[in-house]
Amino acid sequence: MKIDVKIKKMERVPWESIQDLQPMDFKNDYHSEKIKQSILKHNYASPIHVWDDNGQLYAVDGHLRMDLLKELKSEGADIPDKLPVVFLDLPDRETAVKYLLEVFNTKSNPINQDSLNQWMEELDVTLEELDVSLDDLHVEIEDNMDDYADDDLSKNDESAMPKKPKIEIELETVNDLDQLKDEIEKIAAEMYLDIKISVDYE
Numbered sequence: 459m460k461i462d463v464k465i466k467k468m469e470r471v472p473w474e475s476i477q478d479l480q481p482m483d484f485k486n487d488y489h490s491e492k493i494k495q496s497i498l499k500h501n502y503a504s505p506i507h508v509w510d511d512n513g514q515l516y517a518v519d520g521h522l523r524m525d526l527l528k529e530l531k532s533e534g535a536d537i538p539d540k541l542p543v544v545f546l547d548l549p550d551r552e553t554a555v556k557y558l559l560e561v562f563n564t565k566s567n568p569i570n571q572d573s574l575n576q577w578m579e580e581l582d583v584t585l586e587e588l589d590v591s592l593d594d595l596h597v598e599i600e601d602n603m604d605d606y607a608d609d610d611l612s613k614n615d616e617s618a619m620p621k622k623p624k625i626e627i628e629l630e631t632v633n634d635l636d637q638l639k640d641e642i643e644k645i646a647a648e649m650y651l652d653i654k655i656s657v658d659y660e
Contacts, residue, residue: 519562
């Protein structure tokens with residue numbers, strides 16, 4: 459099996475001339491504010507990936523970053539006219555779309571919290587010293603229910619056991635359901651939660 463290199467080159471280009479390959483509103487921009495703050499804090503550190511279609515560049519990855527850079531520029535941020543971008547070696551639009559979907563939109567694996575803690579200990583540094591918030595990381599919080607020993611908790615004392623949150627909401631009309639569902643999914647995405655929404659019609 460041969461692994462080819464699909465990165466052709468990196469070059470500074472007029473980033474505002476790059477066109478979107480994907481349609482508008484293709485993805486929900488739940489994390490736009492976090493990414494915007496990351497750009498303000500860390501500057502342009504994650505390059506846009508492009509496909510060159512006979513001189514016209516299309517963004518295969520980095521659509522939201524481009525939008526946020528334009529927004530920041532309109533707000534007065536000083537952004538270079540040319541930014542380094544990664545050119546992908548892709549033969550046609552169909553292949554570019556395939557890479558957009560299968561390479562740059564795969565679900566990221568969460569960080570193991572125990573491993574993160576151990577790594578910080580080995581480096582002798584804390585997240586606070588790195589100015590990194592745990593809330594901004596995709597960290598997998600393990601359920602430690604098994605850590606509760608039987609002799610530590612009374613079997614009859616249910617209040618001592620951690621409980622899963624349960625929310626009950628009554629809607630006036632069925633039309634409110636879609637809007638509520640979108641809001642819940644947005645909050646869940648911000649918190650990297652997997653949720654299940656059930657509806658009971660009475």
